[in-house]
Amino acid sequence: MGAVVAIDALLQPQRVWRGRPAAPPAGTQPTGHAGLDAVLPSGGWPEAALSELLIPVDGIGELQLLWPTLARLSRAGERIVLVAPPYLPFAPAWRQAGVDLGRLQVVRAGTSRDALWATEQCLRSGSCGAVLCWPLDADDRALRRLQVAAASGRTLAFATRPLAAAMHPSPAALRIAIDAAPAQWRVLKCRGGAAPAQPVPRAG
Amino acid sequence: MRWACILLPHLALDGVLRRCADPDAPRVLVGGSAQRRMLHAVNPAARALGLRRGMALTAAQALARGFATEAYRPEEEARWQRFLAAWAYGYSSQVSLQFPHALMLEIQGSLGLFGPWPRFEARLREELAALGFRHRIVAAPNPVAARVLANQHDGLAIEGDAPMRRALGQLPIQRAGFVPDVATAFARMGLRTLRQVWALPRDGLARRFPAEVLRHLDALLGERELALESYRPPDRFDLRIELGHEAESSQALLFPLKRLIADLAAFLAGRDGGVQRFDLLLEHERGARARVPVGLLTPERDAALLFELARGRLEQVQLTAPVRAIALGAAELPPFAPVHRELFDPRPQQATPWEQLRERLRARLGEDAVHGVQQHADHRPECASLSPPDVPARREHSSTGVAPGPRPGWLLAKPIPLRGSAPHLLAGPERIESGWWDGGDVRRDYYVVQLASGQGAWVFRPVSGGGFMLHGWFA
Numbered sequence: 050m051g052a053v054v055a056i057d058a059l060l061q062p063q064r065v066w067r068g069r070p071a072a073p074p075a076g077t078q079p080t081g082h083a084g085l086d087a088v089l090p091s092g093g094w095p096e097a098a099l100s101e102l103l104i105p106v107d108g109i110g111e112l113q114l115l116w117p118t119l120a121r122l123s124r125a126g127e128r129i130v131l132v133a134p135p136y137l138p139f140a141p142a143w144r145q146a147g148v149d150l151g152r153l154q155v156v157r158a159g160t161s162r163d164a165l166w167a168t169e170q171c172l173r174s175g176s177c178g179a180v181l182c183w184p185l186d187a188d189d190r191a192l193r194r195l196q197v198a199a200a201s202g203r204t205l206a207f208a209t210r211p212l213a214a215a216m217h218p219s220p221a222a223l224r225i226a227i228d229a230a231p232a233q234w235r236v237l238k239c240r241g242g243a244a245p246a247q248p249v250p251r252a253g
Numbered sequence: 254m255r256w257a258c259i260l261l262p263h264l265a266l267d268g269v270l271r272r273c274a275d276p277d278a279p280r281v282l283v284g285g286s287a288q289r290r291m292l293h294a295v296n297p298a299a300r301a302l303g304l305r306r307g308m309a310l311t312a313a314q315a316l317a318r319g320f321a322t323e324a325y326r327p328e329e330e331a332r333w334q335r336f337l338a339a340w341a342y343g344y345s346s347q348v349s350l351q352f353p354h355a356l357m358l359e360i361q362g363s364l365g366l367f368g369p370w371p372r373f374e375a376r377l378r379e380e381l382a383a384l385g386f387r388h389r390i391v392a393a394p395n396p397v398a399a400r401v402l403a404n405q406h407d408g409l410a411i412e413g414d415a416p417m418r419r420a421l422g423q424l425p426i427q428r429a430g431f432v433p434d435v436a437t438a439f440a441r442m443g444l445r446t447l448r449q450v451w452a453l454p455r456d457g458l459a460r461r462f463p464a465e466v467l468r469h470l471d472a473l474l475g476e477r478e479l480a481l482e483s484y485r486p487p488d489r490f491d492l493r494i495e496l497g498h499e500a501e502s503s504q505a506l507l508f509p510l511k512r513l514i515a516d517l518a519a520f521l522a523g524r525d526g527g528v529q530r531f532d533l534l535l536e537h538e539r540g541a542r543a544r545v546p547v548g549l550l551t552p553e554r555d556a557a558l559l560f561e562l563a564r565g566r567l568e569q570v571q572l573t574a575p576v577r578a579i580a581l582g583a584a585e586l587p588p589f590a591p592v593h594r595e596l597f598d599p600r601p602q603q604a605t606p607w608e609q610l611r612e613r614l615r616a617r618l619g620e621d622a623v624h625g626v627q628q629h630a631d632h633r634p635e636c637a638s639l640s641p642p643d644v645p646a647r648r649e650h651s652s653t654g655v656a657p658g659p660r661p662g663w664l665l666a667k668p669i670p671l672r673g674s675a676p677h678l679l680a681g682p683e684r685i686e687s688g689w690w691d692g693g694d695v696r697r698d699y700y701v702v703q704l705a706s707g708q709g710a711w712v713f714r715p716v717s718g719g720g721f722m723l724h725g726w727f728a
Binding site: 107112113136140146230 | 609613621629637666706709725728
């Protein structure tokens with residue numbers, strides 16, 4: 050045997066193939082849907098980042114997707130803020146889904162500009178667990194602001210937008226399109242890995 | 254060393270200067286009768302022009318030009334003294350305004366909390382400088398000695414009777430706190446310092462001079478206790494700033510607003526209280542005063558936060574006429590309870606607390622922009638979900654937890670007619686019939702349907718007849 054070679058020196062230039070890379074650490078923000086968690090690279094929602102939900106029409110299942118996460122966060126004592134929701138959150142249903150209503154706050158905003166401002170303030174403050182918003186006419190710049198605010202406040206941000214926006218690029222860390230028939234989720238983009246080609250079937 | 258005297262030699266002038274945007278410009282206070290206007294006080298820039306206190310205004314105008322004049326108002330001076338007493342009340346429970354232009358503080362009891370006297374004194378000086386008041390501070394075993402020594406010294410701290418006797422003994426007779434007649438009489442007797450007065454026989458003094466003189470001499474040495482009247486902080490805060498010019502936009506009001514808020518915060522800190530609601534009053538040349546209420550959900554006392562909130566409210570105000578003066582009134586001063594924070598916070602350091610964020614949102618979006626969601630025991634969907642702005646969490650009845658049928662996550666604020674092709678029925682009907690007692694009578698059959706687009710909808714048909722109405726989404 051010759052001289053002792055430090056193993057780091059061999060591995061550092063990356064000339065040695067090491068097989069399967071280490072599995073990414075289990076996510077700390079699971080979505081609550083096992084099928085979806087399995088295909089997402091971070092094992093759940095990307096932490097401290099903006100996630101985009103793209104829906105063809107209102108009321109297609111965006112709450113079904115979010116409720117397990119919101120229930121988990123609110124039970125952990127985190128605050129959940131809905132900024133300018135398109136409809137009224139109906140307390141009996143939210144409570145049935147397991148969301149602690151005492152941690153739920155709704156912010157009314159007159160214009161979409163005010164709504165974006167309020168969302169950014171909530172995200173940046175770092176005092177909320179999750180912030181949900183419905184930007185209708187948000188451009189790339191506005192979404193980037195939300196993404197940066199989510200990162201600086203270390204908060205989960207969810208933007209629900211019409212499916213037509215899927216054509217345009219977006220700075221969001223995760224984009225999920227919700228299909229009605231067949232009932233499925235399509236991951237369009239996820240940071241930290243290739244988007245899975247197969248859609249994930251969902252209940253309902 | 255039981256008493257500290259904070260002498261405020263330029264109280265009236267400082268009170269005027271601190272509301273000026275440019276305090277270095279020459280400025281004088283004018284007092285006296287209308288026939289003979291005299292300079293009551295001059296600032297350093299005016300002094301550099303050759304103006305002196307006690308000069309007639311006409312003489313001053315002949316001597317220099319380009320200085321601003323301001324009327325001297327004794328009631329303003331008294332108000333500033335009270336304001337500073339409120340500030341000092343944060344450092345001592347015994348504050349007295351008995352002597353004009355001075356604050357007397359009992360400090361023996363405060364030394365344990367605010368550290369040794371040099372550090373305590375430095376803190377007082379720093380805050381007074383920040384508030385914009387020139388001052389001299391002297392500490393002595395009794396209040397009268399402290400007050401009299403402040404005439405001559407600054408930063409003197411005397412501990413014990415012998416050093417006090419020595420310091421007082423060297424005091425010139427003119428500055429020993431006697432009324433002018435008595436001081437002149439002593440001077441004509443050839444007495445220069447207080448020590449020479451002490452050397453005089455007591456019965457002779459009693460015969461020649463009024464009784465106050467002996468009383469004052471005894472009080473100086475602490476041989477006679479003087480009962481000082483204690484200051485008691487008021488239960489409301491009022492402050493008014495006259496602008497001296499006409500402000501056309503709310504931007505121009507921000508500087509005086511900042512001063513008002515800073516004073517309010519100093520007052521609150523002294524009182525160990527917070528403010529829940531205050532009013533900004535904008536006074537115009539004529540017409541009613543505009544009132545800008547600023548309401549908070551929890552008591553606050555941080556100057557920066559209060560300023561930001563007040564600014565948010567003020568910027569939304571449309572000024573109908575130029576503003577001459579701005580006032581701040583706060584009647585609701587509840588006790589302040591600091592927010593409980595975790596020692597190891599998982600959130601980043603710069604995190605804004607929710608209370609502060611909520612006030613910021615309300616300041617821009619409106620008073621009722623932020624609200625919670627609460628379930629209410631009512632069968633009518635419109636009434637089952639309350640959104641109170643700030644209702645404390647109520648005792649929830651066990652019965653409210655059980656909804657008799659499926660309930661949608663989104664509710665439309667107002668039901669709309671369902672359009673399109675005939676929906677596919679999933680569940681129903683569920684009759685909801687309630688509310689005959691309060692006029693909101695509802696008799697409906699609810700169905701869960703699936704629309705052609707794949708949406709799950711909650712629709713109803715009034716029992717009295719009519720088409721399907723859309724009331725919610727099973728999102």
